[in-house]
Amino acid sequence: MDITYPAKGKCCFCDGEYINGGHSPVPIVHECATSLRCCDKCYLENVVPTILYRNTDEYAAEVHKREQKIRRKLATQGLRLKKSRTKNHTADDYGGYQIIEIYSNRIEAGEKFDLSLEDVEDYANEE
Numbered sequence: 535m536d537i538t539y540p541a542k543g544k545c546c547f548c549d550g551e552y553i554n555g556g557h558s559p560v561p562i563v564h565e566c567a568t569s570l571r572c573c574d575k576c577y578l579e580n581v582v583p584t585i586l587y588r589n590t591d592e593y594a595a596e597v598h599k600r601e602q603k604i605r606r607k608l609a610t611q612g613l614r615l616k617k618s619r620t621k622n623h624t625a626d627d628y629g630g631y632q633i634i635e636i637y638s639n640r641i642e643a644g645e646k647f648d649l650s651l652e653d654v655e656d657y658a659n660e661e
């Protein structure tokens with residue numbers, strides 16, 4: 535999906551103006567929010583460090599821990615967490631989650647693996 539952005543616009547973080555098309559705020563902002571752009575300063579200070587951190591073993595361990603916690607919580611609600619197996623970083627379902635009803639095997643939420651880790655945490659904590 536190719537989207538062209540206006541050359542100038544409002545930064546989604548600081549409300550300042552971005553120029554030259556700005557930058558993608560993903561992964562701080564969910565991939566679904568494709569219309570959002572951010573300025574050079576916010577990109578360098580917030581987005582880049584987040585991208586770098588997410589490539590570390592430390593982050594992988596943190597994610598694993600959070601997933602385990604969510605799995606335990608969902609299990610008490612008759613639900614299970616399914617993670618997208620896509621290894622392609624540009625795929626729509628990359629790294630996303632789905633929540634399955636254990637007994638009927640019905641998809642409870644995240645039909646296209648469009649739930650983020652934060653989304654599934656909220657889901658598990660809501661019920």
Ligand SMILES: [Zn+2]
Pocket residue numbers: 545546547548549550572573574575576577
């Ligand atoms: Zn900004």
